[in-house]
Amino acid sequence: MRDLRTVFEPKSIAVIGATTNPRSLTNITFLRQLIDFGYPGRLYPVNPHADQILGLKTYASLQDIPEAVDYVICALAASKAPRIMRECVAAKVKVVSLFTAGFSESGEEGAALEREVVEIAREGGVLVLGPNCLGVHCPKAGLSLEGSIARKSGHVGFISQSGGVSSQMIVALAEREIYISKLISLGNAADLNESDCVEYLGQDDDTHVIGAYIEGIKQPDRFLSMAREVARNKPLVVLKGGTTPAGAGAVRSHTGSLAGSRVVWEAVCRQAGIVGVTDLAELTDTIEAFTYLKPPKGRRVGIICVGGGFGVLAADECMNAGLVVPEFPPEVKAKLEKCTPLAGTGLRNPVDTTPNTYTSPENLAATVRAVAGWDGIDVLIVAFPTTLAIKTGQQYLIDGLRAVIEAAREMGKPIVIVLSTYNFAEGEIRAWELQKHCFEQQAPSYFLFGQAARALDHLLSHYERVAREPLR
Amino acid sequence: MRDLRTVFEPKSIAVIGATTNPRSLTNITFLRQLIDFGYPGRLYPVNPHADQILGLKTYASLQDIPEAVDYVICALAASKAPRIMRECVAAKVKVVSLFTAGFSESGEEGAALEREVVEIAREGGVLVLGPNCLGVHCPKAGLSLEGSIARKSGHVGFISQSGGVSSQMIVALAEREIYISKLISLGNAADLNESDCVEYLGQDDDTHVIGAYIEGIKQPDRFLSMAREVARNKPLVVLKGGTTPAGAGAVRSHTGSLAGSRVVWEAVCRQAGIVGVTDLAELTDTIEAFTYLKPPKGRRVGIICVGGGFGVLAADECMNAGLVVPEFPPEVKAKLEKCTPLAGTGLRNPVDTTPNTYTSPENLAATVRAVAGWDGIDVLIVAFPTTLAIKTGQQYLIDGLRAVIEAAREMGKPIVIVLSTYNFAEGEIRAWELQKHCFEQQAPSYFLFGQAARALDHLLSHYERVAREPLR
Numbered sequence: 001m002r003d004l005r006t007v008f009e010p011k012s013i014a015v016i017g018a019t020t021n022p023r024s025l026t027n028i029t030f031l032r033q034l035i036d037f038g039y040p041g042r043l044y045p046v047n048p049h050a051d052q053i054l055g056l057k058t059y060a061s062l063q064d065i066p067e068a069v070d071y072v073i074c075a076l077a078a079s080k081a082p083r084i085m086r087e088c089v090a091a092k093v094k095v096v097s098l099f100t101a102g103f104s105e106s107g108e109e110g111a112a113l114e115r116e117v118v119e120i121a122r123e124g125g126v127l128v129l130g131p132n133c134l135g136v137h138c139p140k141a142g143l144s145l146e147g148s149i150a151r152k153s154g155h156v157g158f159i160s161q162s163g164g165v166s167s168q169m170i171v172a173l174a175e176r177e178i179y180i181s182k183l184i185s186l187g188n189a190a191d192l193n194e195s196d197c198v199e200y201l202g203q204d205d206d207t208h209v210i211g212a213y214i215e216g217i218k219q220p221d222r223f224l225s226m227a228r229e230v231a232r233n234k235p236l237v238v239l240k241g242g243t244t245p246a247g248a249g250a251v252r253s254h255t256g257s258l259a260g261s262r263v264v265w266e267a268v269c270r271q272a273g274i275v276g277v278t279d280l281a282e283l284t285d286t287i288e289a290f291t292y293l294k295p296p297k298g299r300r301v302g303i304i305c306v307g308g309g310f311g312v313l314a315a316d317e318c319m320n321a322g323l324v325v326p327e328f329p330p331e332v333k334a335k336l337e338k339c340t341p342l343a344g345t346g347l348r349n350p351v352d353t354t355p356n357t358y359t360s361p362e363n364l365a366a367t368v369r370a371v372a373g374w375d376g377i378d379v380l381i382v383a384f385p386t387t388l389a390i391k392t393g394q395q396y397l398i399d400g401l402r403a404v405i406e407a408a409r410e411m412g413k414p415i416v417i418v419l420s421t422y423n424f425a426e427g428e429i430r431a432w433e434l435q436k437h438c439f440e441q442q443a444p445s446y447f448l449f450g451q452a453a454r455a456l457d458h459l460l461s462h463y464e465r466v467a468r469e470p471l472r
Numbered sequence: 473m474r475d476l477r478t479v480f481e482p483k484s485i486a487v488i489g490a491t492t493n494p495r496s497l498t499n500i501t502f503l504r505q506l507i508d509f510g511y512p513g514r515l516y517p518v519n520p521h522a523d524q525i526l527g528l529k530t531y532a533s534l535q536d537i538p539e540a541v542d543y544v545i546c547a548l549a550a551s552k553a554p555r556i557m558r559e560c561v562a563a564k565v566k567v568v569s570l571f572t573a574g575f576s577e578s579g580e581e582g583a584a585l586e587r588e589v590v591e592i593a594r595e596g597g598v599l600v601l602g603p604n605c606l607g608v609h610c611p612k613a614g615l616s617l618e619g620s621i622a623r624k625s626g627h628v629g630f631i632s633q634s635g636g637v638s639s640q641m642i643v644a645l646a647e648r649e650i651y652i653s654k655l656i657s658l659g660n661a662a663d664l665n666e667s668d669c670v671e672y673l674g675q676d677d678d679t680h681v682i683g684a685y686i687e688g689i690k691q692p693d694r695f696l697s698m699a700r701e702v703a704r705n706k707p708l709v710v711l712k713g714g715t716t717p718a719g720a721g722a723v724r725s726h727t728g729s730l731a732g733s734r735v736v737w738e739a740v741c742r743q744a745g746i747v748g749v750t751d752l753a754e755l756t757d758t759i760e761a762f763t764y765l766k767p768p769k770g771r772r773v774g775i776i777c778v779g780g781g782f783g784v785l786a787a788d789e790c791m792n793a794g795l796v797v798p799e800f801p802p803e804v805k806a807k808l809e810k811c812t813p814l815a816g817t818g819l820r821n822p823v824d825t826t827p828n829t830y831t832s833p834e835n836l837a838a839t840v841r842a843v844a845g846w847d848g849i850d851v852l853i854v855a856f857p858t859t860l861a862i863k864t865g866q867q868y869l870i871d872g873l874r875a876v877i878e879a880a881r882e883m884g885k886p887i888v889i890v891l892s893t894y895n896f897a898e899g900e901i902r903a904w905e906l907q908k909h910c911f912e913q914q915a916p917s918y919f920l921f922g923q924a925a926r927a928l929d930h931l932l933s934h935y936e937r938v939a940r941e942p943l944r
Binding site: 105160161162163164165167168171172174175213215239241242243244245246247249250251253254255279280281284306307308309310311312313315316317318319320324325327346348349350352387422423424425428429432448450 | 577632633634635636637639640643644646647685687711713714715716717718719721722723725726727751752753756778779780781782783784785787788789790791792796797799818820821822824859894895896897900901904920922
């Protein structure tokens with residue numbers, strides 16, 4: 001296994017290509033961010049034409065720095081990369097992160113240049129990130145590639161061949177109170193690749209869930225066995241880019257990778273136990289489920305919602321995602337009769353309760369207890385129409401959320417919240433606010449039943465597989 | 473064809489079950505809403521224990537009203553329905569909308585009661601809506617079942633077996649500046665059914681697109697031939713509830729309908745030319761596409777976005793939805809080179825432009841003209857990352873949206889906007905704001921590429937079918 005400690009926790013960093021122009025992309029993306037994020041190591045801008053950049057003493061070249069730097073970020077043009085790499089070898093640098101583009105993604109000439117640079121690095125014992133990458137986000141070590149969020153460490157490891165996707169995931173997860181342990185933007189992955197990262201994060205104690213956006217697999221056999229090994233211990237949730245001919249074409253000019261077909265990818269997922277997802281939203285949703293949910297004992301879901309039509313659609317979504325929606329026995333119906341007041345609403349699964357129930361946290365909690373108390377149910381999905389917050393005020397729903405989550409816990413059943421937004425702005429804005437109250441209580445929440453059902457299916461599939469193939 | 477003029481434009485309405493309690497559901501759902509919506513006809517509350525309700529003279533019974541009322545809304549208990557229906561027949565009422573639940577959806581006894589009521593009505597020449605329904609929304613005539621929006625008429629006809637779905641659709645469409653021509657909440661559809669409504673809306677000049685949420689088809693053969701007839705002229709976009717066993721179970725206790733299987737439903741869609749959608753969001757998205765887009769000549773899409781990974785995923789989403797993402801010829805690349813400045817970004821389809829391009833509406837418009845000017849492209853999808861609005865201010869993006877939409881129009885190509893939100897609250901809130909600027913200029917906008925691609929596929933499928941089977 002490649003030792004990536006220096007990749008994620010370098011004691012010193014040099015930025016080659018930093019400039020005195022404060023609007024320079026290199027400064028904003030790297031130097032500024034490291035300073036703002038409170039990087040605790042030593043930071044060296046390198047530029048032969050400046051004495052000081054962003055208040056830091058600046059060096060004309062790598063050789064002038066009074067120590068062997070752990071980690072170099074290089075943002076110079078591709079043509080200069082071989083020279084810089086030789087200088088890094090000479091200066092005993094351990095890791096070089098090449099932000100520079102214009103390598104294998106730009107055609108044959110770039111591919112040859114990429115091979116040359118990697119060869120120099122390997123011979124000299126330097127580990128290369130990229131090229132064409134943003135490098136590393138590791139809040140514990142003060143490294144960041146996304147400056148808009150707080151420096152908080154969490155338990156999600158992430159591997160990405162896209163810098164943009166890396167940034168988006170960091171932000172989208174932080175919105176859900178989920179934080180990164182170690183993230184790596186791999187770019188063209190010419191040296192360090194996805195197999196190395198899966199292997200490393202697989203044994204990293206800070207990482208409980210691994211997410212990935214991958215465009216091409218560099219070492220298919222190794223990846224398959226590595227993923228299979230890791231997926232026995234940790235969920236490995238992967239979005240594969242380039243599963244269509246048009247996507248594969250875009251992959252070639254993005255990271256120079258060979259994307260392969262969807263059929264092959266789906267076979268890899270099945271064989272390795274990878275949780276394959278179809279878009280970025282599902283990737284976030286699934287990581288959220290793995291972060292907040294204890295594994296349910298089975299697929300039998302109890303649904304509580306309001307509105308007969310919405311109940312019908314919720315049941316369809318759950319079954320389409322492979323969940324089971326069992327009929328309630330008479331004793332559950334008898335309990336429900338006491339807490340879901342109106343005639344004409346269904347004392348069945350899905351429970352179609354009334355809008356009024358949501359103004360009584362006690363009734364809501366009693367409804368949840370009636371359903372969750374039955375041993376024919378493994379997990380609950382409870383919908384909250386956020387439009388009610390507009391009519392009755394938000395506090396009712398906040399109290400209701402708390403009551404419902406507590407009631408499910410009391411009965412020992414995992415719970416998923418659906419904040420139904422009615423698909424319009426005010427409803428969505430309320431949902432974003434209410435969501436925080438779910439996360440505070442460690443309950444996952446989604447805006448659509450389909451999202452909740454698919455995330456649950458992914459969670460269950462993982463744990464079913466682990467149970468089938470016990471850990472060695 | 474059943475004459476539904478009185479259903480949608482009654483000259484007088486009586487509400488049986490209105491009360492002096494201002495918080496009564498019947499008052500809020502019907503009487504209050506009709507007053508607020510400015511219903512121009514004569515309005516008669518009926519209640520033997522009150523002289524006046526909400527400022528309106530109140531009658532002890534239907535017989536006391538000094539005219540033959542066109543339309544009666546009844547909110548009394550199911551057991552009273554046969555008596556009320558006889559009174560309606562005697563009073564020469566034309567339409568009775570039964571809000572009352574407790575009929576076929578509640579079991580055998582309710583089903584028998586439902587048959588009895590419908591029989592009385594049919595013998596007496598009264599048309600019945602429901603039971604278990606909300607009735608009609610027709611802004612032109614001042615009828616509404618959703619009070620939260622302005623009284624605006626549009627061109628979407630809607631048929632729904634769920635009152636909740638009716639309300640949601642009215643609100644979600646209004647958010648997109650799309651308004652209803654005629655909407656009918658059918659409930660159990662014991663008398664007036666979905667085939668009647670499809671037939672009527674099919675020939676209604678105010679209705680250009682028909683949407684529907686249907687749980688069970690009452691007259692399958694008639695529905696199939698009716699839908700086939702109508703779909704030659706107007707898109708018929710249908711969400712079917714109860715396509716799984718659990719959903720079908722929920723349907724029985726919601727509207728007492730027989731739901732049928734997904735396989736059968738999909739066959740009906742193919743045979744009739746129905747645009748079948750899988751959830752409420754897709755229903756809204758598809759109606760939006762039919763409302764704002766002129767039919768593209770074909771499936772060849774030009775994509776402009778920012779971020780290599782996002783381009784890869786956009787291309788995958790488009791191909792997965794059955795769109796074609798053609799390679800650009802050299803002359804398009806040559807034009808792009810002048811307006812997409814950075815090396816390393818793709819001069820290909822999808823165009824991976826730079827964040828900086830979005831601060832120059834001229835460059836953005838030039839990019840669109842370069843792509844749309846090529847006759848190998850039928851339709852454009854242009855992404856705007858709403859997070860840029862947070863960094864650079866919203867005005868850049870508003871100017872950019874206008875420039876891009878104008879440029880596409882200039883080149884005679886339809887355009888779809890994707891407001892990429894990065895899946896977090898601030899991004900989504902910006903997207904909801906920016907969306908308004910798209911609708912102002914009659915361009916559809918979505919938050920995800922997958923949504924845009926699937927809506928485009930539905931639009932194209934409809935027009936391809938119409939072209940294959942020319943209108944008679």
